[in-house]
Amino acid sequence: xxxxxxxxxxxxxxxxxxxxxxxxxxxxxxxxxxxxxxxxxxxxxxxxxxxxxxxxxxxxxxxxxxxxxxxxxxxxxxxxxxxxxxxxxxxxxxxxxxxxxxxxxxxxxxxxxxxxxxxxxxxxxxxxxxxxxxxxxxxxxxxxxxxxxxxxxxxxxxxxxxxxxxxxxxxxxxxxxxxxxxxxxxxxxxxxxxxxxxxxxxxxxxxxxxxxxxxxxxxxxxxxxxxxxxxxxxxxxxxxxxxxxxxxxxxxxxxxxxxxxxxxxxxxxxxxxxxxxxxxxxxxxxxxxxxxxxxxxxxxxxxxxxxxxxxxxxxxxxxxxxxxxxxxxxxxxxxxxxxxxxxxxxxxxxxxxxxxxxxxxxxxxxxxxxxxxxxxxxxxxxxxxxxxxxxxxxxxxxxxxxxxxxxxxxxxxxxxxxxxxxxxxxxxxxxxxxxxxxxxxxxxx
Numbered sequence: 001x002x003x004x005x006x007x008x009x010x011x012x013x014x015x016x017x018x019x020x021x022x023x024x025x026x027x028x029x030x031x032x033x034x035x036x037x038x039x040x041x042x043x044x045x046x047x048x049x050x051x052x053x054x055x056x057x058x059x060x061x062x063x064x065x066x067x068x069x070x071x072x073x074x075x076x077x078x079x080x081x082x083x084x085x086x087x088x089x090x091x092x093x094x095x096x097x098x099x100x101x102x103x104x105x106x107x108x109x110x111x112x113x114x115x116x117x118x119x120x121x122x123x124x125x126x127x128x129x130x131x132x133x134x135x136x137x138x139x140x141x142x143x144x145x146x147x148x149x150x151x152x153x154x155x156x157x158x159x160x161x162x163x164x165x166x167x168x169x170x171x172x173x174x175x176x177x178x179x180x181x182x183x184x185x186x187x188x189x190x191x192x193x194x195x196x197x198x199x200x201x202x203x204x205x206x207x208x209x210x211x212x213x214x215x216x217x218x219x220x221x222x223x224x225x226x227x228x229x230x231x232x233x234x235x236x237x238x239x240x241x242x243x244x245x246x247x248x249x250x251x252x253x254x255x256x257x258x259x260x261x262x263x264x265x266x267x268x269x270x271x272x273x274x275x276x277x278x279x280x281x282x283x284x285x286x287x288x289x290x291x292x293x294x295x296x297x298x299x300x301x302x303x304x305x306x307x308x309x310x311x312x313x314x315x316x317x318x319x320x321x322x323x324x325x326x327x328x329x330x331x332x333x334x335x336x337x338x339x340x341x342x343x344x345x346x347x348x349x350x351x352x353x354x355x356x357x358x359x360x361x362x363x364x365x366x367x368x369x370x371x372x373x374x375x376x377x378x379x380x381x382x383x384x385x386x387x388x389x390x391x392x393x394x395x396x397x398x399x400x401x402x403x404x405x406x407x408x409x410x411x412x413x414x415x416x417x418x419x420x421x422x423x424x425x426x427x428x429x430x431x432x433x434x435x436x437x438x439x440x441x442x443x444x445x
Contacts, residue, residue: 016040025066043086089195099157104196218323238250317396329344
């Protein structure tokens with residue numbers, strides 16, 4: 001289809017079809033695939049989406065909502081379809097002492113800036129805050145406090161969603177719960193999130209951050225497991241980093257506090273092998289800590305790596321199997337497999353706080369996130385990295401692992417069915433109820 005069925009509509013926003021104006025929607029952060037849409041709706045209101053969806057359905061034009069496009073393999077793209085750009089729906093509609101209602105197009109950065117004016121913060125923040133609220137609620141949203149609070153989708157109180165028939169529906173665990181659970185982590189298959197209500201907690205003023213460097217992954221794992229069990233740190237992560245002499249394994253932890261309360265560093269670092277002459281301690285404002293990746297992004301923009309392809313795999317492994325998995329991964333891994341600024345993000349989370357039906361994870365009490373932050377330089381390197389991601393996925397699958405499906409891991413229909421598992425039936429029922437014409441295509445790498 002080449003005609004524009006939306007040209008006659010009276011909208012607050014605009015629909016563009018020129019290839020130059022829609023080029024951004026044919027790409028994403030991954031920089032691997034390119035699917036030009038027929039048109040892009042720059043939505044300025046929920047009413048715009050309510051108006052457009054029935055027209056798209058009548059014209060057999062598939063629709064995909066898009067926030068900031070921070071996916072790796074085209075999950076926010078649709079060939080010859082309509083991309084709904086939600087970035088202008090960024091208003092904070094209501095902010096109280098324990099919750100906030102915010103437009104789906106708001107970035108977590110802008111939301112945090114607003115809530116901190118009131119001394120409040122969302123419970124879970126992703127490492128990079130340039131993603132949209134609606135975007136991460138459509139996939140999961142993992143952060144360094146997920147070991148306490150679950151993922152971001154576990155911290156949604158209510159949603160406003162426009163379904164395929166153009167009806168704006170309010171949903172929550174008590175109101176239209178089938179829609180609520182089908183949208184959270186559902187990759188936009190049953191509707192377009194336009195607003196979300198999220199819980200807030202008091203924000204700390206300061207953060208004490210510790211980076212502890214180990215020569216072996218066994219030491220990293222031992223410290224992470226100990227700290228997960230005793231809960232002494234608010235933030236718990238880890239990284240595998242390249243050095244001229246091989247790999248080094250970094251524990252990245254932080255404790256939040258507000259003066260006049262002070263922290264006892266010796267107690268915080270007890271039993272984790274902290275060496276003052278080797279390791280690092282930082283004391284930051286909460287905002288500085290939350291936005292800590294801004295400096296890294298600026299560096300990567302300068303080297304051109306932020307604009308280069310990012311074939312990033314994201315996997316979840318059972319705690320009991322992550323040692324075997326990483327032994328296999330690290331056995332022949334070289335720095336060029338990750339790229340110049342590449343690293344592996346790796347840390348444990350308890351699953352007790354996980355409740356999102358479509359956030360699929362190993363059914364164990366503790367899981368490990370393993371994310372390969374790869375930076376490619378050309379098409380051949382990109383495809384080699386994507387192929388390696390697939391091998392990582394198959395190895396993880398054999399050990400009871402799952403994919404966190406924002407990354408660059410090609411999926412087959414069988415993979416999709418296996419991934420959904422017992423959640424497939426409920427999703428299919430919601431799809432039949434709220435999108436019977438399959439206006440929203442499956443967007444799963």
